[in-house]
Amino acid sequence: MTSSSLTKTTMLDRIKNRTNRFFGPWGIFFKGFIKHPVMVGSIIPSSSLTVKKMLAPVDWDHTKLFVEYGPGIGTFCQPVLDRIRPDATLLVIDLNEDFIAYLRHTIRDSRFIAVHGSAADVNEIIQSFGFAHADYIFSGLPFSTLPNNLGPVIAAETAKAIRPGGAFLVYQFRARARDFMAPHFAKIDKGFELWNILPCHLFWGWKE
Template identity: 90%
Template sequence: MIYSSLAKTTVLYRMKNRASRFFGPWGVFFKGFIKHPVMVGSIIPSSSKTVKKMLAPVDWDNTKLFVEYGPGIGTFCQPVLDRMRPDATLLVIDLNEDFIDYLRKAIRDSRFIAVHGSAADVNDIINNFGFEHADYILSGLPFSTLPNNLGPVIAAETAKAIRPGGAFLVYQFRARARDFMAPHFRKIDTGFEFWNVLPCHLFWGWKE
């Protein structure tokens, strides 16, 4: 009986490892969505077209700190790192420990910092790493479905965290995300990316 139980456990462990290797980052992303659907917002990572269009307005020569909320499996991380200066920093914040653990193992770049925490604490987090402000903050968090009134709190804290001339970059399935940005950013550029699952609204809120 003990041998049978041990053999069964071993088989399940091997199957889990094989599934993990087969699905790779997609498996991590799907697992994260199942555990925290209201925080992840989508079951499929953003398309390359969304990434390119979202990052297009960034002034990379004058970017020292780029922050991302909810990086998931890092769909934006490598493109951001590829564009950043050698002395710049990419700091990502996520409440999902599975995503943070995955990113810390997957991305080997001295400019990359992954933090397990809440976007609502962005000012404390960047200060803890020696920064006064972020140049740009990117977010795919589903503002309209975040629990405990987190949407307005995150928008307000983000506005405080960004330097003058910087921007809050937001991609969402719902246009209502603009409502959370409007009280804090007078100039908001808008866009739309059809080639994404689902098609999404793009917003760039500029800090005066």
């Protein structure tokens, strides 16, 4: 490689590093949305009010495994880690390698596991880490736009993965997400959060 090529490569690396430092997690999130728009529910992370309201019904004292689909840059990760027991685990699953790499680099907690994979494989994933089931599974995945009929598959696999008494927590911009949950959860509580970009529907499907 010539000296001019090396100089050009070095300059590009510096620009990339400066851009990443300037935009921080928002830049990572935006990049993830551009690369996989049908897999990322929003171009902007959820509001703190959405986080608080979604997690409010969780029985943290009896939670040993909390699973999240599509964690993005970890908007919900730290709030969950702040609430779970010292011996509990937060396991997140995402198909976006950039998000997983970012989370592994930024979250230093022995209770945290980040997996590059599909939510459709949730049962195999949690079993590979020695768990028989999850207590709660949370998702912000855009069910209505997921490719290859993934929405119904993920909903069915999630219902199998959750213990009796646990719940599937879902927030979406379209109320249609409830249609994917209804065949598997007899009781579905619902809510709405206006102070979010965009305003979103909230669902809690309880496994009897």
